[in-house]
Amino acid sequence: MLSSLRIQRYRYRVLHIAREKHLSRTCIRGLHDDVLDDLKARGLVSQVSSSETKLRETLRQPQAVYVGVDPTAEYLHVGHLLPLLTLFHFYIRGHKVVPLIGGATGLVGDPSGRNTERPLSDAANVERNVEKLRSAVTKFFDSASSYARKYVSLPNTALETPHIKSNIEWFKGMGLLEFLRVVGVHARVNTMLSRESVSARLASQQGISFTEFTYQLLQAYDFYVLHKDSGCTIQIGGSDQWGNIVAGIDLINRIDPHVGSDGAHEDKAFGITTPLLTTASGAKFGKSAGNAVALDPEVTSVFDFYQFFLRTPDTDVGRYLKLFTLLPIDTIEDTLHEHKASPDARRAQQLLASEVTEMVHGAASVQKAQVVTKVLYESDLHDLKANEVLAALDGDPRLRFLPEADLLSLPVTKLAFTYGLAASNSAARQLVAMKGLYVNNRPVTEPRQTIQREDLLDNRLVILRSGSSKQVVLANQ
Numbered sequence: 001m002l003s004s005l006r007i008q009r010y011r012y013r014v015l016h017i018a019r020e021k022h023l024s025r026t027c028i029r030g031l032h033d034d035v036l037d038d039l040k041a042r043g044l045v046s047q048v049s050s051s052e053t054k055l056r057e058t059l060r061q062p063q064a065v066y067v068g069v070d071p072t073a074e075y076l077h078v079g080h081l082l083p084l085l086t087l088f089h090f091y092i093r094g095h096k097v098v099p100l101i102g103g104a105t106g107l108v109g110d111p112s113g114r115n116t117e118r119p120l121s122d123a124a125n126v127e128r129n130v131e132k133l134r135s136a137v138t139k140f141f142d143s144a145s146s147y148a149r150k151y152v153s154l155p156n157t158a159l160e161t162p163h164i165k166s167n168i169e170w171f172k173g174m175g176l177l178e179f180l181r182v183v184g185v186h187a188r189v190n191t192m193l194s195r196e197s198v199s200a201r202l203a204s205q206q207g208i209s210f211t212e213f214t215y216q217l218l219q220a221y222d223f224y225v226l227h228k229d230s231g232c233t234i235q236i237g238g239s240d241q242w243g244n245i246v247a248g249i250d251l252i253n254r255i256d257p258h259v260g261s262d263g264a265h266e267d268k269a270f271g272i273t274t275p276l277l278t279t280a281s282g283a284k285f286g287k288s289a290g291n292a293v294a295l296d297p298e299v300t301s302v303f304d305f306y307q308f309f310l311r312t313p314d315t316d317v318g319r320y321l322k323l324f325t326l327l328p329i330d331t332i333e334d335t336l337h338e339h340k341a342s343p344d345a346r347r348a349q350q351l352l353a354s355e356v357t358e359m360v361h362g363a364a365s366v367q368k369a370q371v372v373t374k375v376l377y378e379s380d381l382h383d384l385k386a387n388e389v390l391a392a393l394d395g396d397p398r399l400r401f402l403p404e405a406d407l408l409s410l411p412v413t414k415l416a417f418t419y420g421l422a423a424s425n426s427a428a429r430q431l432v433a434m435k436g437l438y439v440n441n442r443p444v445t446e447p448r449q450t451i452q453r454e455d456l457l458d459n460r461l462v463i464l465r466s467g468s469s470k471q472v473v474l475a476n477q
Helices: 004-011 035-041 052-058 078-091 123-148 176-182 189-194 196-202 215-230 239-255 302-310 314-324 329-341 347-361 363-377 386-392 404-409 412-418 425-433
Strands: 014-017 026-029 064-069 096-101 232-238 270-274 399-402 437-439 461-466 470-476
Touching: 035 052, 035 078, 052 270, 064 078, 064 215, 078 096, 078 123, 078 232, 078 270, 078 314, 096 123, 096 215, 123 347, 176 215, 189 196, 196 239, 215 232, 215 239, 232 239, 239 270, 302 347, 302 363, 314 329, 314 347, 329 347, 347 363, 363 386, 363 470, 386 461, 386 470, 399 404, 404 470, 412 425, 412 437, 412 461, 425 437
Parallel strands: 064 096, 064 232, 232 270, 399 470
Antiparallel strands: 014 026, 437 461, 461 470
């Protein structure tokens, strides 16, 4: 864990960014003054459209920046973190940010990065997901802003609320003929066919439907509308969104071209893509067997969220610290040096899990996750406080209450069966025979063994474990 002296040192490294008009003055500690440099240093940039020199020149003034959120579910998951964090880097530097939820495009389905066509979503489900995601995005920015104050001098007053929109706002009253006249007339089919998301599907056995083929025009129109009505000059998306982003830039240039005094075209719209993170098997980051690691604690518990990052392999932890935290790069490098000297201590993983959990769920949740980790996975339990354990496991199905008389009189094998650690009493006895049933990390030695009063941690609870991963915490009522 970082020393307080080191954190103090970085907290006093202050770089000033001038804000114009109604924007407050913000000081960035431990972050590059140039947002593009900082994004690149953290590995958050995969591609930049057009002239990077022109983009840097544009970023000298506050800009409006947007990122799209697909409403395929009613919660955000860790796959959303990269584009949202990239947007957040602009946010803490005083740029206007527009998270755009695809209330209209979610009814069609984006073919990008998919081998098969996405089933059409029910309109009512999409509408419900949009409203849930509005709340989720607001919560993320609120929590991330509190976390950012450790490293960034933000105004004492609240930051401007992100301008969350849904593209159903401009598509719901637009007919097909109007869309063809406004957008379709500027689209070139040969260019649309060359997009990677289209060409890959054309080469597949299933092919691509006309609905998915035209998706890029819908997203292109999003960029045009936000450029025209909200002054958006930059779109952020995953690298699989490159074709859709470029389509939007092209539409803006065709409908509303910008020509300089010398008669040359001037870029006024830009795209930035973030890398796509995948596992060794090629699955999208944060997804396993069709389940995503959610930012919503009702879907993925704070403990499981913390554990997801704590289990990061050594080969990825340095990259993730740069991508998913606001820690200064020098601090990350120091931590990796310490980690390399003592990899078994997993300092880098602990720092990563703590920082991301604090950013998403708040500082209090980090402490709870650490308490649960100690209860379920560490061997030294002597200093556990019952009230901390009960608070940390509140609502967790692994915490069960029972009368003290039962806790101290029933055989451990009976308790193991009753609370789901074994399929039957006989299976529990087999676990004892194989030395696979534990009380407070000590193996149960005989089938009739019971919990003794001295086994109770802080005179209140006991931890039963089956094998290496199934645990239950029993507390007396």
